[in-house]
Amino acid sequence: MALLHQFKISNGQVTYKSRFLSSDSYQGNKEHNRITVSEFGTVTMPDPCKNVFQRFVSRFELPKPTDNGNVSFVNYKGDYYVSTETSLMHRVDPETLESTKKVDWSKFVAVNGATAHPHTEPDGTAYNMGNSYTSKGAYYNIIRVPPTKSTAEDTLEGATILCSIPSVDKTKPSYYHSFAMSENYVVFIEQPIKMNLLKIVTGKLRGKSIGDGFFWDPKLNTIFHLIHKQTGEVSSIKYLAKPLSTFHQINAYEENDFLILDMCASDDGQAIANFNIQNLRKSGEALDEVYNTLCRVFPRRFVLPLNVDHETPFNQNLNNRPDSAAISIRIAKNKVFCTHEDLHGEDLHLYGGLEFPQINYSKYNTKPYRYFYGCGFRHLVGDSLIKMDLHGNRMKVWEQPGVYPSEPVFVPSPNATEEDDGVVLSVVITPNKDKSTFLLVLDAKTFEELGRAMVPVSIPYGFHGTFNATT
Template sequence: MTDQLAAEPAHRPGSGPWDAQEREFDYRVDEITGTVPASLRGVLYRIGPGRLQIGGHRLGHIFDGDGMVSRFEIGPEGVGFRNRYVRTRHFAKASSRWIGRGIGTQRPGGFLANAFRLPANVSNTNVVAHAGGLFSLWEGGRPYRLDPESLATIGREDFDGTLRLMGAFSAHPKVDPASGEMFNFGIEIFPRPMLRTYRRDRTGAMTRLGTVPLTRPAFCHDFALTEHYLVFLVDPIVVGRPVAAALGLDSLDHCLTFDEKLGTRVALVPRDGGATRILETDALFHFHATNAFEDGDDVVVEVVAHDAATAWSQWNEAVRDCENDPGAAFGGRIERIRIGRRRVSRERIADTPCEFPQLDHRYETRAHPVTYAAAASAPGGDPDSITAVDHTTGRQDVFTVEAGNTVCEAIFAADPERDRGGWLMSVEHVAAQARSRLLILDTDRLADGPVATAELANHIPMGFHGTFVPSMSW
């Protein structure tokens, strides 16, 4: 791919934050403003759809683009940048004559070309490091193992046969900082709908845990982890038109519906065995959880909640047309859900429209002091800010980029010299130049802006999620 498109310009003035980047790069960043902190050493990995068109065909949904990983190596010599597409089966086959069925993309050829076809695994949603391995994730299928240095695709991963059939493995695993264990889940449809949970120990050995039964196939994107439980909030995003989806009569996202009357299923799966505890509560609409912790007999989980009455249709249209209007996808608010023995209650924490919550991961499974998120400075606007909400003082700090620019999820990196706090790293799209820059911000002085920026020679699409791996972790 790199050789075929080497003549393409690295960036085009005036292009948008989701424009494709067909080229693959590997270089040392020359333009650095400010000073890269001496205590920030390691690699930032980010992933998202590298292209939303194939052979002139506009893909029908942002979730259908081929996954592209970006690697920022931060060291004494500065910042190095590398990007590579994940060599999935879909990537290998996609051409001007063929595209796979996706979440919102139908294959050319009508229903006969789409009937009984599952979405192609484009491995574009998250990239995680655990037990010496690096994996790109897409929640409908198996992970892909990548080389941490070169980003070369090693192959699909089933963790010694633990992932079976479709091998669904959520894009949001959680790691307990105390034990080093990674927990995750996958959606299973056959022979009956359920969430199946997994534990992978610090050596890489993975086992199956309990399940969460579902009354019908539902979409569940994320979960949270406490000292004793995996915590699930399964919202009523269900397949409302299963026949049309199966027969290929319509795209899968058009067959999903938010059925508020079904409510949200709350499930606590014990980490070390035992029966799953299930409660039902009023319908919640969310995608991402920040964290969870136990407070006496209660479990508290923090999420970014959207308006259950209207947000599904607005959100779905926004992600289908992300190049023109992504703002609705960032209209959630930080809330805390308290799960008691018999009842569930909700509390709004902040009113700033936001998404992609983050925390100091040293506090995973415990009450965390601060929540960080990508935010919109205006309701319905594009993500142009990074916000921090202090849960002790109630203080909220915000950094906003230049008008017309956008930011993505801010990844946290702990400062080993501080008990709490550290650095946030986000990628800013500079609209006027159609380039991207890496922002490094101090969590204690967020409103002051970046302590360092690394100006890329090219742009990279905004992307979804990522992770930071400190130098000593490998």
């Protein structure tokens, strides 16, 4: 269940508080002392207090969306929400961590869910993506949320669907966890991790979780869709790549008639099964086998030519950027096949790849940039923090045996003049009961430790966080 955490740094002191999200899912589970709402990896079983006929009928009910916002804090119109990948979010008070309102995307726009990774413009305009399932098939919808509220109670009022893209397979749309955004485009990555909608809607009948309806199809190419943010027009050019899976993009920007797209990706889509409970319960050689067979995620760059027209030549590399090994070849009238270049050296392999990428978002999102930060993954969870320098693909590492850092959060220094002038924050946990969890503070430039704030309570491993500057 979603557990919200807060570290407050003020006047040289650090305080910590946490609170379970008071969601309907949490309240139902607590009241009945069992799982009452199916989620990605868990299926609710019929109420044992019901008679046999009632339990049988309940298996034919469609799964209800969970409001267990356990993925990320997100921001719309200056308010903070906790979100997962259904249509339901909770607006929360960042000071008390209390839920102030449950909000349903489907009351404002025609979507069945939305990602927990929106993008935000400098003026506060937010973009997100959500699926919609209709009698005509599945669609991917680009959502735009205005930057300001009209009333104090305003939540997602004014949200609109910028465009809808039909799934290549109407009954098996692609799964996506996030998307990319440049100055003028939203970039949707249609990857070969597919969702079998029939399996998902019949999961309760079959006693299977939602995750059982997901599968990896390595026979399919990856497709990059470009959507113009102002007009909602979908580019007629489809940019293809070999099968890959991606959960998080690093950055995207436009330069000299190219769109540069950086992401963390792997050639295998089995990552959705990494955290199955049978893996988490293993130890010794059995756990080593899981580690050794994990698909590894590495930072990659694709270069997409924007000015492709009837005069663009076929079967030759259109990427003329100096010192770039990425390849983009026009293979048909409206198709360009893209091959990535690595954004790392061989030394990153020693740390198992990189995930949870973060940049100096407020100043460099959608712009050319030099640095990004992430977690090294030699194990099922991150076990190191890494700073990547795109000038030479050099890296700096923070690690300590037996501890596991969360996603690094970059916080710029006041009046910073350089991209990496600031600090990196990460919550570091340990499975050793006699050792404390702590908030780690690193100098973002040198990647040297500046300090840590110890917390004398156990904190579970988490994924995404955000920094909220207040005065």
